[in-house]
Structures are given as C-alpha cells and as structure tokens.
Amino acid sequence: MADTVLYEVSDGLATITLNRPEAMNALNVAAKVALRDAVRSAADDTAVRAVLLTAAGDRAFCVGQDLKEHIGLLVQDRETGSRQTMSTVREHYNPIVRTLAEAAKPVVAAVNGVAAGAGFGFALAADYRIVADTAAFNTSFAGVALTADSGISWTLPRVIGPGRAADLLLFPRSISAQEAYELGIANRLVPAGELRAEAEKVARALAEGPTVAYAALKESMAYGLTHSLEETLEKEDELQTRAGSSEDHAIAVQAFVNKEKPRYLGR
Numbered sequence: 001m002a003d004t005v006l007y008e009v010s011d012g013l014a015t016i017t018l019n020r021p022e023a024m025n026a027l028n029v030a031a032k033v034a035l036r037d038a039v040r041s042a043a044d045d046t047a048v049r050a051v052l053l054t055a056a057g058d059r060a061f062c063v064g065q066d067l068k069e070h071i072g073l074l075v076q077d078r079e080t081g082s083r084q085t086m087s088t089v090r091e092h093y094n095p096i097v098r099t100l101a102e103a104a105k106p107v108v109a110a111v112n113g114v115a116a117g118a119g120f121g122f123a124l125a126a127d128y129r130i131v132a133d134t135a136a137f138n139t140s141f142a143g144v145a146l147t148a149d150s151g152i153s154w155t156l157p158r159v160i161g162p163g164r165a166a167d168l169l170l171f172p173r174s175i176s177a178q179e180a181y182e183l184g185i186a187n188r189l190v191p192a193g194e195l196r197a198e199a200e201k202v203a204r205a206l207a208e209g210p211t212v213a214y215a216a217l218k219e220s221m222a223y224g225l226t227h228s229l230e231e232t233l234e235k236e237d238e239l240q241t242r243a244g245s246s247e248d249h250a251i252a253v254q255a256f257v258n259k260e261k262p263r264y265l266g267r
Ligand SMILES: CC(C)(COP(=O)(O)OP(=O)(O)OC[C@H]1O[C@@H](n2cnc3c(N)ncnc32)[C@H](O)[C@@H]1OP(=O)(O)O)[C@@H](O)C(=O)NCCC(=O)NCCSC(=O)/C=C1/CC=CC=CO1
Pocket: 023, 024, 026, 063, 064, 065, 066, 067, 068, 069, 070, 085, 086, 088, 089, 093, 114, 116, 117, 118, 119, 138, 140, 141, 143, 144, 146, 149, 174
C-alpha cells in the first residue's frame, strides 16, 4: 500500500504531500497519523527552515475526514456505546493544526484542488496559500451536521472577517479559487500547471530567508490578533530583541552596507 503522506527534506525545505489522490486525499486514520508525524518532524528539525504542504493529484488538496471510513467507525461506536471516533479531533486534528500554526518557520500551502472541511482548515493553518486557479474551498462541516474543527472557527473569521466566515460556515458551498483570492484566502493564484514550480520557488525563498525573523513575525501576528496594542508593543519589543540578536540580522545589515545579497544561516 502506498504511503498516505510523503515527507521529503531538501536544502532546508520540508515538503509534505498528502498522498491519497484516488480518495481526494481524504483523511483516514492512517493519513491523519502520518500527517501528524510529518508536521511534527518538520517543526522539530532545526535543519528545516520552511515547510511546503501540498497534495498529490490535480483534483483535490484534501476533502477532510474520510467519510467512507468514518461511517464504519461511527456505527462501531453506536454498537459499543463508545464515543471513540470523535477523539480524532484531540488526537489528530488539533496537534496537526497547532504544529503548523506554531512552527517556528514559515509554512506554505500549495492548494492543488478542492480543500474541504479539515482540508480547508489545514490550508488556513499555513502562513501563506498559493492556489491553483482550478482549486476550490468548502467549509463542509455543517453539511455533515458537524461544527467547525481544525481551527477553522479561529482562522477563517480572522482571514475573511466574521460575517463572511459565518456565511461560509452556515451555508457551505464550494467557492472558486478566484473568489478565494478576492476574499484573501488565497495569497497567490496561479495557473494549475504552474502551481508546484511557483510554490516551490516561494517556499525555497523562505527556506533561505532569515528564519529567526520569520518565526518572530508569525508569533507577533498571532499575538497581536488576541492582545491589546499596549501588550503587542511589549511583545514586539521582546521579539525584535530576539530577531536583532540573530546572526542573520548582522548578516543582512552588513550585506546592505556592502550592496551584496545576504546569505542567511537561519540563526
Ligand atoms: C465539495 C466536494 C469536496 C467536492 O465535490 P466534487 O468535486 O463535485 O466531487 P464529488 O463528486 O463530490 O466527490 C468525488 C469522489 O470523492 C468522494 N469524496 C469526497 N469527499 C469525501 C470525503 N470527505 N470522504 C470520502 N470520500 C469523499 C466522493 O464520495 C466521490 O466518490 P465516488 O466517486 O466514489 O462517488 C464534495 O465531494 C464534498 O462535499 N465532500 C464532502 C466534504 C466533507 O464533508 N468533508 C468532511 C468534513 S468533516 C471534517 O473534515 C473533519 C472531521 C473531524 C472530526 C470528526 C468527524 C468528521 O469530520
């Protein structure tokens, strides 16, 4: 059986590829465990300075929970009086999203096809979304009588505003890549045939960039969304001190003065 998730590191870039194209990259238990392991490896490995999350095939990025597997598990739960199936949120979805969002390095999602349910949530947990013009997004949760998970109730209102998020969550529908771009869900929209090359170019540029500064930017933006201006100014002071103490800051300033391109070390 093929691996449900592929993991590869080259030149500081970890590429994680959901690999169930025949099942629209739906998340069965094996895929969730493999994805959780892969994102943890990428986050923990200091040699990895950027992460690219993508999926195999041209039809789907990820359609969320594998509902064909899920129905069997639900029936089993009913028969045994258990609620084991829904522990997947705590065991799989939450760690995956937390790790992507809190990784001290940039995470780029290359959305190659439809992203639905938790698949949409994973794309939103990335720092930057490059989207094929043939892709689509669907919150899907209410369509299967579920509430939000995968952090989408936190990320979606922040990305597109609470009113628009309520519309997409209460009335799930597939929105086109173009609409996603106009809403700010997609940072870049590219022809489908150019997605992989463009996403790799962006992710590789980030992997060669000032990693300490990027990590601080992620932390700063997340902090600023939930704290007052005063608290955020304090946080910025702390984080700027950290970035300013990095070797890469000195390298950048020296390169500027020398009119050279900086070669960052990621520390
Ligand atoms: C909007 C769609 C994502 C895409 O629509 P479309 O391009 O028209 O494709 P379809 O014809 O509908 O689908 C093609 C085949 O793929 C199968 N498929 C699609 N989604 C899933 C899925 N999630 N699981 C299993 N299989 C799926 C579909 O049945 C077709 O197969 P056949 O060719 O054999 O017929 C649309 O497909 C859609 O709305 N999909 C459902 C999206 C969804 O509801 N996802 C789950 C949301 S919930 C979640 O992600 C997280 C949790 C967390 C915790 C616990 C429990 C559940 O969910």
